[in-house]
Amino acid sequence: MPEPAPGSRPTLEAVAARAGVSRATVSRVVNGGAGVRQALVEKVREAVEELGYVPNHAARTLVTRRNGAVAVIIAEPEFRVFSDPFFEQQVRGISRELTAHDSQLVLLWVEGPGDYDRIGRYLGGGHVDGALAFSVHDNDELPSIIRRAQVPAVFGGRPGWPGATAGPAVPYVDCDNRGGAREAVRHLLSLGRERVAHIAGPRDQTSAMDRMDGYQDVLLAAGPGLIAQGDFTEESGARAMAELLEQRPDLDAVFAANDLMASGALRVLRERGLRVPEDVALVGFDDMTSIAEATDPPLTTVRQDIEGMGRLMVRLLMRVLNADEAEPGAGSAPGSVITPTELVRRASA
Amino acid sequence: MPEPAPGSRPTLEAVAARAGVSRATVSRVVNGGAGVRQALVEKVREAVEELGYVPNHAARTLVTRRNGAVAVIIAEPEFRVFSDPFFEQQVRGISRELTAHDSQLVLLWVEGPGDYDRIGRYLGGGHVDGALAFSVHDNDELPSIIRRAQVPAVFGGRPGWPGATAGPAVPYVDCDNRGGAREAVRHLLSLGRERVAHIAGPRDQTSAMDRMDGYQDVLLAAGPGLIAQGDFTEESGARAMAELLEQRPDLDAVFAANDLMASGALRVLRERGLRVPEDVALVGFDDMTSIAEATDPPLTTVRQDIEGMGRLMVRLLMRVLNADEAEPGAGSAPGSVITPTELVRRASA
DNA sequence: ATGAAAGCGCTAACAG
């Protein structure tokens, strides 16, 4: 345990002196040691160890123009967000992958429109190599801020704002919402269900819309009154279920756009004395285990690999960064990633 | 909207040329503009605007040795952590206050012993001006890592590890756990209750122990069988309540060390047909509104200003940083902060 | 394979 001199850290210079080599050589060794004689490498390593040398990040950034930091932007239009287990998992994946890439996670917490200015300046200031953001709502200002700041970015979730499809493609990572929804509905049909209803999520979130599209892909002409609108909350799921039951008392299956709404629906179903899955089969989406495994009966649902998506966001960003380095400004079309989903069968369908 | 030249940002030099002054003058203006003629200030401001100049952080850090970033270390020995509402609030407070101090939040997520090494190196590498950590358990390695890295740090929650009291005092921010507990118990007594039980939190968390101490301060000789051990979970609260009821069926009040355990206790109380507060009065701790307001009856509890504590952690750290700057290495004894608590009366007591 | 030297962009004495 080298006791560093209090006050000032040893520099490259000091290490060089100690090892009897030049600064350049020390630098090479510290950065991998390619093209340096083994004997010297060892001598330098020793000196580094003895002095407890740690490279000065600022100095390195100044010349390499890389700062080994990535911003994670958390916009908070709603109440929860952080305490959302979905979020926690995604950030965890990001954190892990960033660590693997020797990068730091700089958290940018946006609390209101007033913050956008600050965030824009920060992003534009070149403090981070790139940014990771989440496209929650369609009409979010964030994308344009990021574009203006000219910082490479990757989104979590397919962006849905107006010009998203036009112009330079915005790289994003999302799960196969539409395909997963199709699988859920097909599963319900395979169970012999004939009147499958859908509880949809908010209209301004692409994930919700994609899931509804998937539902409609399979049920080309979904009967009237079989789709109800929710907003991803438990309460809205309950309301939507009540509505559906009123319009179509004959329904025999429900596909809810997320587990939380499914649990709300389940509650109403039971209150009405309907048995799940005997009378009505129910499938959710997300496989938020804290919900899906806690309900009675446990929910059959569509799983997405949330942590994996977080990791992929980082990998994608790193690819953009490296492409940018090779050919700056080249529209290196990084493409997006859609991760597969998986139907998890439990007892509700 | 100045369209920055693609590829490279304008430097101080460029601004100086444009404004027809020296780099030094531009630097002065950019950093507040003290001692520069108004005419020049404006000329420089204009040039900055036109060129879309943004200071290079790395260059600035290199000379000032300040990087405007603070690490928030999240150790995760348990499952939840991030999704803990307590945590969310504290981090929110930290984030806000950091923003007010023009500092960035660098998130360091520690997932296991293997990560300590990396964290230690990072902290020691001078990438951040200081660190904020949370003292969850007594036997955590984190404090020693931080000390070795010689980075100024402030803890959230009174540290309880062995040498915490010896050596240089570790600044921390905590609420008045002991005083709050006293108030809770006194309230129960003022209601005429005579056999007040306590459901304690984990023995290796100072907050839990302090609350128990507060309980004992008031009930100098708490009768036998009036204290049961929990671990801050709902389930443990229920178990503890059952235990207490068995040992002291005559108890007429309970002070639980947190709201989660109180809600567990409440559940058991109701299962046994005991009325709250008529038969047994109940007080919790934390005022986690998502719990305290959701129970039936709503919980009387001890509120702590969690977000405020987060903000205070930052302020305290900034004070340490500034003291350090004035007199490096001086044991400037920053002291800790204990924030007051407040009894929130609802229906349970 | 190694070293010498030239900056990266900025701040902070120090002169004027």
Add this chain to the structure above:
DNA sequence: CTGTTAGCGCTTTCAT
């Protein structure tokens, strides 16, 4: 008040 100058610690040609 303003400009000149000297680095901060590191990487990176370019010689050798």
